[in-house]
Amino acid sequence: MYSPITFPQKWDKDGDFVRRWVPELKDLPSKYIYEPWKAPLLDQKKANVRILGDGLTRTKTGGENCKTYPKPMFDFNERREMCLAAMKAAYQANLFGNDDRVADGSWIELFPGEGEHIGLCNLNFQSDNSESRDEGDKSDEKDEKDEKDEKDEKDAGKNRMEANKLPPAKRRKTKH
Numbered sequence: 001m002y003s004p005i006t007f008p009q010k011w012d013k014d015g016d017f018v019r020r021w022v023p024e025l026k027d028l029p030s031k032y033i034y035e036p037w038k039a040p041l042l043d044q045k046k047a048n049v050r051i052l053g054d055g056l057t058r059t060k061t062g063g064e065n066c067k068t069y070p071k072p073m074f075d076f077n078e079r080r081e082m083c084l085a086a087m088k089a090a091y092q093a094n095l096f097g098n099d100d101r102v103a104d105g106s107w108i109e110l111f112p113g114e115g116e117h118i119g120l121c122n123l124n125f126q127s128d129n130s131e132s133r134d135e136g137d138k139s140d141e142k143d144e145k146d147e148k149d150e151k152d153e154k155d156a157g158k159n160r161m162e163a164n165k166l167p168p169a170k171r172r173k174t175k176h
Contacts (some may be wrong), residue, residue: 003076023086024049024067037071 008017015033025036027047032039037051044050049067090096093110101107110127 003080009034022069024069036069057130 008015012018014030015025015028016034025047026032027049028036028039028049029043032043036044036049039047039051048065049069051069051071053068056069089111090107095101095107095110099107101110
């Protein structure tokens with residue numbers, strides 16, 4: 001199980017990915033880019049960001065244009081231990097991801113009375129058969145057309161390969 005802190009620290013030391021996709025943190029020193037809540041207040045002020053609360057509200061403390069970024073929602077190490085314990089219990093019950101009990105939700109019956117999954121027991125998941133799906137936009141239509149064109153090209157290539165396997169007398173003649 002990869003840590004959202006140590007894994008990127010190893011592979012993206014300067015935090016280029018975070019700086020690109022999380023503009024609130026782009027000016028933080030590299031030392032704090034993966035753990036911004038550990039940045040001293042002075043570094044936060046220099047980066048024009050405050051790490052506090054839920055990250056949805058602006059703060060007057062850092063100035064009118066100071067951005068906010070939320071504190072961690074949970075302790076990763078604590079959640080990691082919970083997850084590992086749950087995975088161990090699942091493996092001991094011979095429950096793996098491709099098990100039908102995972103797909104149909106009956107896995108819950110294997111673990112009565114304890115754990116975070118208890119809240120899932122009373123939920124009723126039903127499909128609306130995509131009735132409330134997003135209709136998409138023009139770029140979605142273009143992507144679908146491109147995918148169809150690619151598939152058609154691939155099929156045509158397959159047909160040519162199959163035709164080339166036939167003896168010359170049995171090949172269909174085509175005009176170019």
